[in-house]
Amino acid sequence: MAIKESELILNPDGSVYHLNLKPEHIAHTIILVGDQDRVSKITKYFDSVEYSIQKREFKTETGLYKGKRISVVSTGIGCDNIDIVLNELDALVNIDFETRSIKKELTTLNIIRVGTSGSLQKEVPVDSFALSSYGLDFSGMLHFYNIENHRNKAFESAFVTHTQWNANKALPVLIHNSKSLEALFSSEETSAGVTATASGFYGPQGRVLRLSIEDKDLNDKIHSFNFEGLKVINFEMETAAIYGLSALLGHNALSLNAIIANRATGEFSTDPGKLIERLITYTLNRILDL
Numbered sequence: 001m002a003i004k005e006s007e008l009i010l011n012p013d014g015s016v017y018h019l020n021l022k023p024e025h026i027a028h029t030i031i032l033v034g035d036q037d038r039v040s041k042i043t044k045y046f047d048s049v050e051y052s053i054q055k056r057e058f059k060t061e062t063g064l065y066k067g068k069r070i071s072v073v074s075t076g077i078g079c080d081n082i083d084i085v086l087n088e089l090d091a092l093v094n095i096d097f098e099t100r101s102i103k104k105e106l107t108t109l110n111i112i113r114v115g116t117s118g119s120l121q122k123e124v125p126v127d128s129f130a131l132s133s134y135g136l137d138f139s140g141m142l143h144f145y146n147i148e149n150h151r152n153k154a155f156e157s158a159f160v161t162h163t164q165w166n167a168n169k170a171l172p173v174l175i176h177n178s179k180s181l182e183a184l185f186s187s188e189e190t191s192a193g194v195t196a197t198a199s200g201f202y203g204p205q206g207r208v209l210r211l212s213i214e215d216k217d218l219n220d221k222i223h224s225f226n227f228e229g230l231k232v233i234n235f236e237m238e239t240a241a242i243y244g245l246s247a248l249l250g251h252n253a254l255s256l257n258a259i260i261a262n263r264a265t266g267e268f269s270t271d272p273g274k275l276i277e278r279l280i281t282y283t284l285n286r287i288l289d290l
């Protein structure tokens with residue numbers, strides 16, 4: 001059955017609504033970054049750039065890196081943007097835009113986030129790399145999908161009990177990464193653990209400037225939580241949404257984050273630009289084995 005024009009929105013040139021892309025514009029290996037200016041910091045290493053297309057905060061560059069076709073897409077900040085990016089990337093490969101119907105043969109994308117993040121644990125220091133074995137969604141976005149078969153309720157209910165999670169907030173949802181991507185990208189340079197995906201940068205990550213927050217002890221409780229050896233190691237704003245939608249749509253996803261802040265020690269990286277550059281070259285070196 002054809003998907004209605006109000007649901008799958010295509011621009012007059014046939015490109016998908018927000019990303020402004022047509023199917024031929026994307027590779028099946030995709031690096032997601034938050035910051036649109038980070039796209040060229042990655043593609044400057046490419047042999048050639050085939051397409052460079054931007055609409056709003058969504059900038060895409062596709063090209064060849066040592067002969068491998070890769071797309072780099074910026075998502076902007078937050079899970080609401082991830083809802084747009086993941087649905088539209090999936091539509092580009094798995095929906096026929098002519099007939100507006102789902103293709104019989106589905107394509108699996110490899111999706112790797114290269115982001116920045118704040119650590120919650122002293123053992124995951126500033127200037128190191130966090131690899132998200134799981135994403136813990138605090139944003140509530142995933143509750144709008146049928147996520148039940150992909151979440152880990154035992155972890156979630158232990159977490160809710162330990163943190164005395166306020167019922168007015170969305171229930172946390174724990175989602176796994178792609179274990180094959182984790183195997184490829186983990187090394188002695190990465191610390192693996194649970195990444196908490198917040199719905200904001202300030203209050204939702206326990207930062208206080210002028211506004212007081214509902215639970216000033218929440219970060220300490222997240223910090224001390226341990227479920228069968230699994231700890232929440234860092235805070236950022238996209239990973240769990242990427243993991244949740246990738247699990248639902250059948251894509252492989254992994255999130256790597258440069259630790260620019262340590263919330264446990266109060267430190268901030270003296271050179272975040274250099275750190276993210278290091279994570280970019282680390283990721284590109286390993287992506288060739290995909």
Ligand SMILES: O=P(O)(O)O[C@H]1O[C@H](CO)[C@@H](O)[C@H]1O
Pocket residue numbers: 033034035076077078114115116117201236237238
């Ligand atoms: O550096 P990026 O990839 O944007 O990631 C982090 O930085 C932003 C907040 O400053 C959020 O998007 C957070 O997830």
Ligand SMILES: O=c1cc[nH]c(=O)[nH]1
Pocket residue numbers: 116117118119201205235236237260261
């Ligand atoms: O503390 C931090 C640092 C980067 N990004 C976040 O979302 N939080």
